[in-house]
Amino acid sequence: MNINEIGVVKSRFTEPTNPTEMKKHESTIIIKEEFIDGLFKIEDSEFIDVVFGFHKSKGYDLKTITFTGELKGVFASRSPRRPTSIGITTVNLLERKGNELKVKGLDAINGTPVIDIKPCDNSFFQANNEAITVGNLKSSPRRQIFSHILAGETDKLLLKAGQLHGHFCPGLAMGVMAATYVMQKIKVQSDGMENLLAIVETNNCVSDGIQFVTACSFGNNSLIFKDVGKTAFTLSKRDGKGIRISTRPEAGKYIHQTKNNFSGQYQKVIKEQNRSDEEIAKLKKAGIETAFAVLNLDFDKIFKIEEIDIEIPDYAPSHESIICDKCGESIMSSRIIKKQGKNLCILCAGNKCNELNGFGIRCNVMHH
Ligand SMILES: [Zn+2]
Numbered sequence: 001m002n003i004n005e006i007g008v009v010k011s012r013f014t015e016p017t018n019p020t021e022m023k024k025h026e027s028t029i030i031i032k033e034e035f036i037d038g039l040f041k042i043e044d045s046e047f048i049d050v051v052f053g054f055h056k057s058k059g060y061d062l063k064t065i066t067f068t069g070e071l072k073g074v075f076a077s078r079s080p081r082r083p084t085s086i087g088i089t090t091v092n093l094l095e096r097k098g099n100e101l102k103v104k105g106l107d108a109i110n111g112t113p114v115i116d117i118k119p120c121d122n123s124f125f126q127a128n129n130e131a132i133t134v135g136n137l138k139s140s141p142r143r144q145i146f147s148h149i150l151a152g153e154t155d156k157l158l159l160k161a162g163q164l165h166g167h168f169c170p171g172l173a174m175g176v177m178a179a180t181y182v183m184q185k186i187k188v189q190s191d192g193m194e195n196l197l198a199i200v201e202t203n204n205c206v207s208d209g210i211q212f213v214t215a216c217s218f219g220n221n222s223l224i225f226k227d228v229g230k231t232a233f234t235l236s237k238r239d240g241k242g243i244r245i246s247t248r249p250e251a252g253k254y255i256h257q258t259k260n261n262f263s264g265q266y267q268k269v270i271k272e273q274n275r276s277d278e279e280i281a282k283l284k285k286a287g288i289e290t291a292f293a294v295l296n297l298d299f300d301k302i303f304k305i306e307e308i309d310i311e312i313p314d315y316a317p318s319h320e321s322i323i324c325d326k327c328g329e330s331i332m333s334s335r336i337i338k339k340q341g342k343n344l345c346i347l348c349a350g351n352k353c354n355e356l357n358g359f360g361i362r363c364n365v366m367h368h
Pocket residue numbers: 165167168169171172205
């Protein structure tokens with residue numbers, strides 16, 4: 001193989017940084033004089049592929065936690081630590097001045113040796129665009145969300161969390177902020193298979209921000225609800241080393257100082273139960289303004305952070321289904337009640353069951 005250094009990268013980044021952040025900035029590629037003729041007509045290409053050396057990277061692991069927070073093989077990732085330390089990135093060519101190419105989107109640090117440049121060939125992508133998008137979403141449904149997390153784009157996360165929560169409010173924003181902070185520390189994506197566990201200490205708007213950003217939910221058994229009534233949550237990997245974030249007692253006052261609109265309207269609609277369409281619409285509007293304003297507040301004035309050890313429950317068991325002899329519906333075997341030789345569901349047996357509702361976990365008698 002012939003590998004030549006044809007140029008070098010000039011960038012504001014001198015140390016390896018989050019590639020999403022690096023790609024937002026412009027950098028320059030300086031081509032060596034002897035290769036200048038090779039740039040003839042390069043301006044025709046709006047996008048070019050830059051091939052470069054990971055000159056600071058040492059060693060490699062065949063399996064690695066990637067920048068997208070997933071465990072992947074090195075050839076299934078863009079990790080700089082690889083058997084052949086070569087990177088390739090498609091960038092926007094902004095301008096050529098002699099032997100200097102001004103580009104945007106290059107995730108290579110200052111001093112990176114450039115090995116090759118070629119116009120980007122996206123014909124395959126053009127033909128298969130939709131299939132690729134769908135394929136990416138199937139194999140890594142939270143890829144985009146995780147890249148928002150790494151880039152600290154809480155506004156984009158809040159916008160999406162609204163799709164789960166149905167409205168915008170300071171609580172949802174607080175949940176998004178707290179969960180983004182912890183996810184950035186933990187740097188691992190939830191695989192929806194209990195690799196991460198979130199423990200929430202109250203069921204309010206905050207919990208939805210946490211569920212959305214961490215992907216720890218009731219449905220995938222990664223969300224634990226402790227009916228303590230504190231606006232606090234803990235996130236942990238299965239090693240039991242958790243990070244707990246709680247709200248400071250003075251946080252409410254601090255948040256309400258920024259916008260009084262929301263708390264007044266909240267008082268009217270929720271506390272005084274004035275649920276007319278007009279008042280609810282006003283509350284929603286105030287919620288949007290306040291929620292997005294909260295994201296810009298001082299994190300440390302709202303939250304307290306501590307490292308705690310937590311007890312990790314076993315993986316959720318899988319139960320077989322059994323048919324209730326009275327109602328004929330299928331039930332998890334762990335919920336069966338045996339009565340006079342019959343298998344009954346809790347309701348048909350006339351027993352009380354626990355219920356999580358707006359009041360917390362309550363024991364209720366349910367009737368058909
Ligand atoms: Zn809410």
